[in-house]
Every structure is written in C-alpha cells, then in structure tokens.
Amino acid sequence: DAGVTQSPTHLIKTRGQQVTLRCSPKSGHDTVSWYQQALGQGPQFIFQYYEEEERQRGNFPDRFSGHQFPNYSSELNVNALLLGDSALYLCASSFTGTLDEQYFGPGTRLTVT
C-alpha cells in the first residue's frame, strides 16, 4: 500500500516564475492538505481540499492556489515566486469523517533563486 507520494523531490526556480507541485494521497484517503515548512520552522498550513474544493485555508496569499482531481490527487500552484517561498512543501492526506490522523508525504524541496 503506497503512502502519500509527492513530485518532484527537488525543484529550483527563479524569482517571478510559477511552480506546480503534485501529491497523490494514501490509498482510501479523500482529503489533501498542504503545508509549508521553512528552514528551522514547523510546518504551516496552507490549505485543504475535499471533494475537489478548497474547504479550509491558512494565512497565505492568493499567489498560492490548488486543485484536487476526481481521483483525489492534488496540485499546489505558486505564482510570482518570491525568495521567501523557498521551503519544504508537505502534502498530507486523510479520510474525512474519521478521527484518523493525517499522513504526510516526504515533501518537495523548492528553492527560489
């Protein structure tokens, strides 16, 4: 049973560019959450998708957007990249309606130069 997978593993972009990160949830999960983890910090919640809609959002600007597909996989898009967007982006999946915890993927390391 594959856990949460994310692609790519690493990514280098230039300031002002746009980036798309991808996440496949654990089998049986229907909810995907995205977190940003800056160096030396704990993860910060970006947003959560359920039934192909954003249902919760953290304190992140509109440059951060996402999508969930019918197969429950998800994308995180960041426009107009800033140096401060350099971080590890973590995807977590869960099954809504249970008390089960969120399962995290290995993350995508984004470097903005």
Place this chain on the structure above:
Amino acid sequence: AQSVTQPDIHITVSEGASLELRCNYSYGATPYLFWYVQSPGQGLQLLLKYFSGDTLVQGIKGFEAEFKRSQSSFNLRKPSVHWSDAAEYFCAVGAGNYGGSQGNLIFGKGTKLSVKP
C-alpha cells in the same frame, strides 16, 4: 489565538538516558494533540496522538506522552533513548472546523534531538 510552544530548540542526551520533550499549547476547546518526528530530508511520521480519555498515551518506538489540562502541556517522554531517535520532533494541535484530526494542524517550531554515544 491557537498556538503551540516547544521551549527547547535543541536537546542532547546520552544513549540509554531518559528523554522528555516539552510542549505547551493554547487552544480554547478540548485539543487534539499530536507528536510527529521528522528525520533529515523526510516527511513527518506520527508518534502518538491524544483525543480524549486516558491522559497518558502510548505511541510507537517506545514513546509516551501525558496530557495535563491544568498546565496546557503535552510532554513527550522515552525511558531509554537509542541513537536512532536522533531527529526533529514536532508537537501539534488540531484546529479548524472539521474535527481536530482533519483540520489544519498548528505546529510548534520543533525540538532537535541529538544522541551522544
């Protein structure tokens, strides 16, 4: 505002010694509390969680944590540390409108654990 504080940025213990990592939270309702571990370059792995009931919870790898409502604390303990426990440890509280385990997690800044041979 909801928050999690981990007072210790870095802790070093000798292999075989006991360990306690501190976590304090601020949350208006009954909290859903978690401890996660992160090895270098890896994602987060759940060690244990508290939702309700017995305030002493057992987790994987020999870890346990005790919920103390009066102190707003959820400290992580292990009686005998192994070299493989060296990692970063994060305490988190579940928030949001969809149940504490499903909502957004609010994390502390983490405690890095080093283990001396």
